[in-house]
Amino acid sequence: MTTATLETPREAAAKQKVILCEGNEAAALAVALARPDMVAVYPITPQSSLVEHVAKLIADGKMDADIVDAEGEHSVLSVLQGGALAGARTYTATCGPGLAFMFEPYFRTSGMRLPIVMTIVTRDGITPQSVWGGHQDAMTVREVGWVQMYCETVQEVLDTTIMAFKVAEHHDVMLPVNICLDGNYLSYGASRVELPDQAEVDAFLGDKFVNWHVALDPQRPMAVDPLTGGSGGKGPSTFVRYRKGQCKGMQNALRVIEEVHEEWAQRFGRSFAPLVEEYRLDDAEFAIMTLGSMTGAAKDAIDEAREAGKKVGLIKIKTFSPFPVEALVRSLAKVRALGVVDRSVGFRWNCGPMFQETLGALYRLGRHVPAMSFIGGLAGADLTIPHFHRVIDATEALLQGGPVPTEPVWLNERD
Amino acid sequence: MDNCAVAQKMSPKDYKSDVKPIWCAGCGDFSVLSAITKALAALSLPPEQVAVVSGIGCSSRIPAYTSVYGFHGVHGRALPIATGLKIARPDLTVLVTGGDGDGFSIGGNHFLHACRRNVDMTYVVMDNQVYGMTKGQASPTTAPDWEGSKLTPEGAGINPFHPLVVALAAGANFIARCSSSDPNNVAQIIAEGIRHPGFSLIQVLSPCVTFRPEQKDWKRMVRTAVVDATDDPARAARRLMTDDGFNVGKVLYKGSREPFRPGAEACFQVDDLEAGFAVGQ
Ligand SMILES: Cc1ncc(C[n+]2csc(CCOP(=O)(O)OP(=O)(O)O)c2C)c(N)n1
Ligand code: SF4
Numbered sequence: 001m002t003t004a005t006l007e008t009p010r011e012a013a014a015k016q017k018v019i020l021c022e023g024n025e026a027a028a029l030a031v032a033l034a035r036p037d038m039v040a041v042y043p044i045t046p047q048s049s050l051v052e053h054v055a056k057l058i059a060d061g062k063m064d065a066d067i068v069d070a071e072g073e074h075s076v077l078s079v080l081q082g083g084a085l086a087g088a089r090t091y092t093a094t095c096g097p098g099l100a101f102m103f104e105p106y107f108r109t110s111g112m113r114l115p116i117v118m119t120i121v122t123r124d125g126i127t128p129q130s131v132w133g134g135h136q137d138a139m140t141v142r143e144v145g146w147v148q149m150y151c152e153t154v155q156e157v158l159d160t161t162i163m164a165f166k167v168a169e170h171h172d173v174m175l176p177v178n179i180c181l182d183g184n185y186l187s188y189g190a191s192r193v194e195l196p197d198q199a200e201v202d203a204f205l206g207d208k209f210v211n212w213h214v215a216l217d218p219q220r221p222m223a224v225d226p227l228t229g230g231s232g233g234k235g236p237s238t239f240v241r242y243r244k245g246q247c248k249g250m251q252n253a254l255r256v257i258e259e260v261h262e263e264w265a266q267r268f269g270r271s272f273a274p275l276v277e278e279y280r281l282d283d284a285e286f287a288i289m290t291l292g293s294m295t296g297a298a299k300d301a302i303d304e305a306r307e308a309g310k311k312v313g314l315i316k317i318k319t320f321s322p323f324p325v326e327a328l329v330r331s332l333a334k335v336r337a338l339g340v341v342d343r344s345v346g347f348r349w350n351c352g353p354m355f356q357e358t359l360g361a362l363y364r365l366g367r368h369v370p371a372m373s374f375i376g377g378l379a380g381a382d383l384t385i386p387h388f389h390r391v392i393d394a395t396e397a398l399l400q401g402g403p404v405p406t407e408p409v410w411l412n413e414r415d
Numbered sequence: 416m417d418n419c420a421v422a423q424k425m426s427p428k429d430y431k432s433d434v435k436p437i438w439c440a441g442c443g444d445f446s447v448l449s450a451i452t453k454a455l456a457a458l459s460l461p462p463e464q465v466a467v468v469s470g471i472g473c474s475s476r477i478p479a480y481t482s483v484y485g486f487h488g489v490h491g492r493a494l495p496i497a498t499g500l501k502i503a504r505p506d507l508t509v510l511v512t513g514g515d516g517d518g519f520s521i522g523g524n525h526f527l528h529a530c531r532r533n534v535d536m537t538y539v540v541m542d543n544q545v546y547g548m549t550k551g552q553a554s555p556t557t558a559p560d561w562e563g564s565k566l567t568p569e570g571a572g573i574n575p576f577h578p579l580v581v582a583l584a585a586g587a588n589f590i591a592r593c594s595s596s597d598p599n600n601v602a603q604i605i606a607e608g609i610r611h612p613g614f615s616l617i618q619v620l621s622p623c624v625t626f627r628p629e630q631k632d633w634k635r636m637v638r639t640a641v642v643d644a645t646d647d648p649a650r651a652a653r654r655l656m657t658d659d660g661f662n663v664g665k666v667l668y669k670g671s672r673e674p675f676r677p678g679a680e681a682c683f684q685v686d687d688l689e690a691g692f693a694v695g696q
Binding site: 041042043044045048049051052055056059069071072073097101129 | 471487489490491520521523546548549550552553555565566567568569571
């Protein structure tokens with residue numbers, strides 16, 4: 001990437017406005033800056049204020065998009081599929097039960113390679129009833145071919161939302177993208193953010209790359225989504241080609257996400273680890289692993305533990321889908337024991353889903369690293385510095401070489 | 416209905432749970448809860464013979480506040496859940512409670528099919544023309560020019576849905592409208608709906624005082640409908656053509672369509688099937 005035509009970060013940064021806002025408002029402001037052509041919405045806690053902010057920006061004339069107030073999430077994503085097939089840049093947000101209801105069109109969006117951008121204001125899965133935060137919703141759909149990036153701070157929500165459009169529409173990717181924004185903590189947590197300048201964002205995003213493979217192309221009227229395999233049409237090889245293409249797009253996304261983050265840092269002077277972030281890891285003997293907004297408290301705990309002489313570091317995953325195996329293996333290579341904290345449950349393996357996926361990366365490492373699963377922050381439960389001290393202490397104990405627990409540790413069981 | 420023939424005298428409070436409602440003070444749903452318990456008491460239904468099924472919304476919290484069987488279902492799916500329950504346990508009296516959003520927006524499809532399937536159950540919709548629980552967005556029954564929602568600040572701009580018209584067209588067997596400002600009347604109509612076989616729709620105008628404070632005026636705007644129930648769908652349809660939504664307190668339509676009851680016995684025998692397909696020959 002060349003930086004010759006870019007302003008210096010300092011020049012671009014000088015044009016940014018500093019404001020105080022909640023994560024949901026930051027996401028809405030970012031969406032406005034990305035200038036989608038179409039937004040479809042159905043309200044659900046804790047997403048509602050996000051889409052209400054978008055609606056207000058449109059009503060106030062600060063955003064020029066068609067907005068469809070649909071009759072449910074299944075329709076929301078279906079409306080956007082229609083819009084995307086017509087070449088529109090499209091956006092929505094949902095969470096929890098709304099995402100569950102959306103699943104049918106959600107599944108098909110990545111197969112059709114439609115670059116729809118959607119925020120998941122993460123919420124735990126019901127039953128029992130809960131409207132509180134947790135990663136179960138986004139985790140449940142991690143295997144459906146959407147790119148998923150988790151944010152730690154409100155600023156990261158804003159910046160990642162804009163970057164998401166560039167990743168989705170990149171012609172080597174052409175996949176739908178989720179920005180995962182922690183319900184409650186980030187959705188309603190207010191903080192200082194820098195709001196990029198519209199012209200800078202326009203220059204960064206460029207024109208929408210039209211999804212010509214499925215679009216209203218006047219030169220080539222086409223019926224999208226062919227019958228394959230046993231249903232007639234061109235046979236199973238067509239189906240295999242689609243699936244392989246999706247996998248290729250996902251793998252390309254790893255590179256593109258890095259490039260896009262790099263360009264963002266160049267233009268706007270703010271850099272975020274695109275795939276995997278390391279914190280005090282270089283001289284660490286062991287590490288804990290986090291995802292999303294819990295990382296703030298975890299980093300504080302790491303600092304305290306360091307003061308107490310423990311050689312602990314932190315690995316945070318930002319891009320969960322595609323799973324950043326190579327980057328993670330590089331980080332894992334630095335440690336001798338690992339504790340993974342999940343805000344959701346992997347029912348099949350009796351552990352957290354991020355833990356389970358990390359076991360695959362540890363296999364690639366080719367060296368035995370004892371690892372433990374911790375599950376906390378379900379249904380809005382607080383993950384505080386003392387919780388992370390428990391994680392740090394239990395993980396440190398693994399260095400002694402004793403038996404590795406096979407059960408997860410439930411962090412909020414007595415809270 | 417056979418399970419109405421119970422001798423024991425019941426009182427409305429026998430149908431209340433000890434969970435205290437968390438609705439806003441003045442919410443119309445309080446009266447509807449009280450009307451449901453009065454109707455059940457009037458019919459002296461044993462609590463274990465009654466099930467209340469709901470979706471999600473402020474109004475959908477009703478099952479938790481009653482002492483009968485209750486299920487707080489999925490947003491929009493109360494009717495299919497209730498259908499399954501009633502078919503599996505035809506002896507239960509099944510009530511479905513919820514809001515206009517739950518029933519006509521995200522669950523609109525099921526409303527059509529519940530009317531046409533005509534399973535014996537009573538659907539009480541607390542219509543406040545808003546999604547109360549998610550803080551005041553327009554619902555399908557909201558006027559197109561209502562600008563009070565942050566999601567549609569210039570009005571939803573689409574024609575409202577008329578639940579009674581749709582119910583009649585889709586084949587509901589009992590159709591009524593009442594107002595939460597008259598809980599005794601609501602109780603009476605719910606009892607009548609429960610007694611009437613087939614699918615009964617009862618739309619209750621139930622103000623959301625928080626997000627539609629102007630609905631506090633509804634109690635002055637409603638009037639008792641001047642007609643009595645007809646069993647002629649064409650007459651009912653003609654009445655609806657001049658209806659402004661505030662005629663309450665009476666049953667509009669009582670049909671005589673047989674409720675849908677899937678055969679209690681299997682409609683085929685495995686032996687017959689095997690013979691028919693010549694399995695094992
Ligand atoms: C699948 C799904 N989408 C969205 C929601 C969020 N939600 C909960 S209740 C509700 C609307 C409730 O409105 P209504 O049925 O009219 O009931 P009221 O609260 O007004 O009584 C919505 C949109 C949800 N729970 N599930
Ligand atoms: S928000 Fe409206 S519908 Fe919900 S409890 Fe309050 S008054 Fe009732």
